[in-house]
Amino acid sequence: MKFATYTHGGHERVGLVDAEAGRIHPVDAADMVDLIARYDEIKPAIHMNGSGVALDEVTLLAPIPRPRRNIFCVGKNYRDHAREFAKSGYEAGAVKDVDDYPAVFTKPATCVVGPGATVETHPTVTNAVDYEVELTIVIGRGGRDIKRADALSHIWGYTIINDVTARDRQKNHRQWFLGKALDTFCPMGPWITTADEVDGSNVQVQTWVNGELRQDANTSDLIFDIPGLIETISAGTTLEPGDLIATGTPAGVGLGFNPPKFLKAGDTVTMSITGLGTLTNPFA
Numbered sequence: 001m002k003f004a005t006y007t008h009g010g011h012e013r014v015g016l017v018d019a020e021a022g023r024i025h026p027v028d029a030a031d032m033v034d035l036i037a038r039y040d041e042i043k044p045a046i047h048m049n050g051s052g053v054a055l056d057e058v059t060l061l062a063p064i065p066r067p068r069r070n071i072f073c074v075g076k077n078y079r080d081h082a083r084e085f086a087k088s089g090y091e092a093g094a095v096k097d098v099d100d101y102p103a104v105f106t107k108p109a110t111c112v113v114g115p116g117a118t119v120e121t122h123p124t125v126t127n128a129v130d131y132e133v134e135l136t137i138v139i140g141r142g143g144r145d146i147k148r149a150d151a152l153s154h155i156w157g158y159t160i161i162n163d164v165t166a167r168d169r170q171k172n173h174r175q176w177f178l179g180k181a182l183d184t185f186c187p188m189g190p191w192i193t194t195a196d197e198v199d200g201s202n203v204q205v206q207t208w209v210n211g212e213l214r215q216d217a218n219t220s221d222l223i224f225d226i227p228g229l230i231e232t233i234s235a236g237t238t239l240e241p242g243d244l245i246a247t248g249t250p251a252g253v254g255l256g257f258n259p260p261k262f263l264k265a266g267d268t269v270t271m272s273i274t275g276l277g278t279l280t281n282p283f284a
Contacts, residue, residue: 004191025052033242070106077248084256111186126166132249151227217250
């Protein structure tokens with residue numbers, strides 16, 4: 001099933017998406033995190049009940065418009081991207097093609113915007129805005145010290161995140177947070193597809209900039225796989241329902257070109273992941 005957060009008639013709701021029919025049906029939940037946390041209780045009452053509205057009559061928000069906590073993110077998790085990053089000159093500190101352990105950082109919840117929302121290029125702050133398509137895990141069952149053998153049972157679903165990055169800030173500050181943390185730098189959506197409908201280990205991940213295909217890879221190429229990431233991130237740290245883990249981006253980002261192809265005002269970025277829909281955002 002696919003669930004989205006949307007506004008209609010001045011009200012924010014959570015709904016069940018019928019993508020083929022182009023309709024969305026309201027669900028009795030306070031918000032998406034409430035739905036995730038109480039899913040087993042709510043699920044029997046969820047159905048296409050005939051009271052839905054057309055998707056083109058609503059405004060889709062990020063599936064979790066206000067995450068309770070920072071978004072966990074993983075860097076350099078596809079070999080080809082790790083190599084293009086190492087060669088780009090934008091990586092601060094020691095340069096290594098493939099790391100021995102996952103590089104984990106966070107984006108603040110204030111970065112989050114929904115599909116169709118405008119992403120600011122922040123020209124007074126950066127001149128090196130880049131895009132990164134990422135398959136993103138949505139945690140359903142919390143826990144700490146989760147073993148990789150049990151990890152998939154903690155996943156409620158998946159969505160798409162564009163891990164927008166100011167490459168100059170990422171490099172100059174010798175860590176990644178400030179380059180990732182600018183307002184609007186986390187487009188998310190268009191909805192969450194539940195884990196029973198997605199094989200996260202084998203989906204196609206793609207990005208177009210102004211119609212030009214830039215990124216095209218498969219999650220089978222992940223260096224650190226999804227169970228391993230959950231095991232690593234939950235080691236000593238409690239994961240909670242609604243937590244988000246962005247799993248990394250493949251090669252083809254702007255810094256990988258010579259010269260780099262960074263984003264500018266007027267550009268449009270479209271991202272697609274198998275089974276998860278399409279996320280499109282203009283930049284200004």
